[in-house]
Amino acid sequence: MNIKDLLKEDSIILNEHSSNKEEVIDTLIDKHFECHHITDKEKFKQAIMAREKLSSTGIGHMIAIPHAQNETVKYPSLVAMVDKDGVDFDSLDKTPVKLIFMIAVPKEGGTNHLEILAELSQILMDDKIIKNLINAQTPKHFINILTSKLDIKNNKQENDKFDVVAVTACPTGIAHTYMAAKSLEETALKMGVKIKVETNGASGVKNKLTKKDIEHAKAVIIAADKKVEMTRFSNKNIIQVPVAEGIHEPQNLIEQAMNYNEEERLQKDKKKVEKSYKKIKNIYNHFMNGVSRLIPILMIYGIISQIMIMLGIDQSYYIYNDAELGWFMNLNLENIPWLAIMFSGCLFSAFIAESISEVPGFTVALFSSFIYMNHNLGIIGMIVIGFVSGYLVLGLKKLFSYIPELMDSLVPNYLLPLSGFAIMTIILTFLPQRAIDYQYQDQILVLSPILLIIIGFVLGAMMSIDMGGPINKIAYSIGIIGILLKRFDFMSAVMVAGMIPPIVIWLSIMVYPQLFNEKEKSGKWRCLVRGLCFVSEEAIPYMINDKRGIHFPCIIASGIAGSLSMFFGCSQMFPHGGIATLPFITKPHFFMISIFASTLIGMSFVLLFKKNTNNS
Template structure:
């Protein structure tokens, strides 16, 4: 497929008078929906914004290439916009953007379109074409500019030996991968050096380097933002391991300073994997704590959210049946309630195992999935096979407490999410060590190695590890539980609730938000203690959900209270935040956060802190980990002892806490924007 075939007259816009990155994204996504290129505007926009959240698609030289690979795309298409005035995009070169190419593609249209999209980076890297694009006035001149023939000079290798070799790779593999390759080739050629760059992009590995080419190269540069395959080729070699951004903008210096500065390292330390082993193994992955934890939490959330909502249905049925005083068995007294609660409990039971499994998977690939999950199961005591308590006569049930029998006394062995995280890293280390140990295994026995030896040995290794570390980590978890129980008895949970409220609004879906939310779910799931003994611990969950509702609601209210300081498109976009906020979907604030991070975050943190403080002060508890207004009937306030009064008061005071936090955020945000508009710091379209 030719590159120009991906463009349409109706999806090409010239001298557009838009002011912000968000306006451009909203406009182009809307037009893609109008032209039936995408079937769901919301899903595709979320995919575009998610990609922007990873790192900016502003590739420099006044160009941005926002892109997404999603099943809602009906046919591969590139929407183009030439802006009347440059806008800020957070580009790699810190310069504004004038040319925007929005790439919409999927995984079901074959490979020819991927080749064409890859060619876009090849075209945009050429200065003559960029200058021509700056002057286009209509679709015809635009296509003509793309088709300008520019002769590229390349220096032939001597006896098949290249001076410079390298690999480029980015997460989506459709933009920065090819741009970095083109720029590195350009830098090397301008220095009078022969060059060959392998690309590991969406269309597969191209221009693949041979072992001889690697062995004889004078300079080796790996410019990548994800793990790269075939790292065995660079074992023991001197290389530069860097990002695509560094390759694009500093390639000349990287080549000239090769071996002369601290960027040159040995191949064994690079983030990647050996193609023959089939896994992704690198010590660098262990240091990416934030990314590893977020990967685990993101995989865990569907179990918690879906399970929590269905568990809430079981609670509601029991409440309607008059079983509100049932304590720990609330939700299982009525047979119908029990049916729903069984589903919810089963799903939520998988929280820590899934968290651990996917942390390990992120670090070492598929081989880490099994030992990571086992680590989570053992950390949480799921199933009771390893850990359980004996009955009153000191007898264990059949097939239960098989490890507990080996441990004297009542040593706490449930290490919960802390043990799950530590266990995931331990599983990763074990798999990494075994893979390195079997690296030179005879190829004829690779199947036995990967299917039998590594799984069996990693299972035994992680179980022995968890048997040992569950004791100190169990005491750690016991200490956290005891501390929270003490705070509860001293009426100091208000401080915890306030901190949770603040954390929920710091990054609105990021790691800090997820830590706060995880603590809340543990209070509901029993991970922080028995709800019979400490019913007020679920104040943590109540605070997390209330504060998580503030950012989207605060933005929606602010657009009404301070209409003049919001663009018309922002006001339209904020309408959906009423529904998103009501159902505890904090991420509804993210599109606004991208365009105005400081004002949104600070005002949100103020509102969330006040809401958390009020929830704690009103002693409100919540027995479900998600659902927003759908689970309000499960709220209780321990300011009164009567069950029915506690529910009524809990719902009323909870709404009050949310309203106060929402108006606090809306007021701060609106006044801040008003002041900045008057000072000329903010321009409203």
């Protein structure tokens, strides 16, 4: 399909201004009708407007190319119009349109309109041609300018080795696909670079890259806004950008391809991984903020609960008797643990949100959790509410940053909490009940003894793998969540395992001091005291300096301690305390047996591995 054959002098409108997009379309349709290209203006306009609803045909650079296939079109035809003042055409680059072409193709015309569109798009890549067309004095002059580049040979070289290969594609597969291809080809020609560009347009893949083309190229440029077949480019250097960059920055892309540095690519990939890791780490940090803030609350809950069990308190003991204070102040002692554990989930949610978006996030998450406690959300639901509330308030903060400065004072204490809570209420109200329902029951999940031993070993080993790092904190978090789920044995396994490494090191130094230097020996009593207090960090310097002789034995000993605690059925309702809380631990004698047994085993491994290491 050749532009020379389609565009005639009588189908060109020069120096006419329209007030809006529809008026431009009407004018061009009238011209099609005058030139006997179409038989029914109304039907053709319906087809044109239907195409415009999909996406604007204002392709940018002051150009618009409305087009349609319709039964009213007699044969493929083209009309053009110049509006020097410009008209708003909803262009992709938001600039007024001054140069408009309208393509008309019969319904059975196949891909004729796409071929015309592709040829036009490539011609109109030249800014000088656009300027000359807008300033054309006569229709003949207009046609000469438009067709002047048709005879220029492009840079396609069949059966040759290409320096660079490229693929261009856009979602609609029309103008931008071919504009990017033309831009890359013409720029490569000026730079003396051999390039082959595959276009992935609405009419299919054209100028398809062969295996040989790809093999010899230094790099592949993918200028696309839709999915492209990528498996064929494995082991090749790939520069992947939006299709717009192929149009506007071809020289930069070709230079990158010609000077592609593998080390730079690896650095970019590393930065992407680091960015993803940072996002995950932020989520982890927000979660751990909730865990750490919950610890003192659970301590009070656990200790009071255990004291009540030990004292056999099962009847009401009223702290307050003033009826005017209502039911909340007429608490009985046995309700305090119940209230603490009930509100712990809400506070956990609020503390997570606070870490994300400070006090407004805390407020929104807290009240959202309070209101929906009757849904029995469970700990998972509360965690989700915390994260959703936190990031919701963070988004609202950005939104409210656009309000006038005079109203800034209303944002933190009025607009953020109220709007955030309103949105959370709507979300939770319309969320299907089954999506959030979780029934707390007195029944506890029954696990087999073998599974208990395995879980205990895994949790215990995790406590000593990185000592205060992410793995350690995940294990500790599982223990805390276990309290909220009434699996109190998880927390005992975690605590005894965290106590073991410093105690193992203390005993090893006491039994065989020759294996340790003076500095290490000087810290033995600190290791014992800190270990008994469930402060594992005292062991870190020893474990870092000797992975084989200290670290690995401590991991094994902690795993054994966790297994023994779970097997013996030791349990606790509080998340800290060490030996100071021994009276409040269920089966405390077995808890101590777990410590003694695993410490002896750990010491044996330390003496064995450390002695062998020193002798080797």
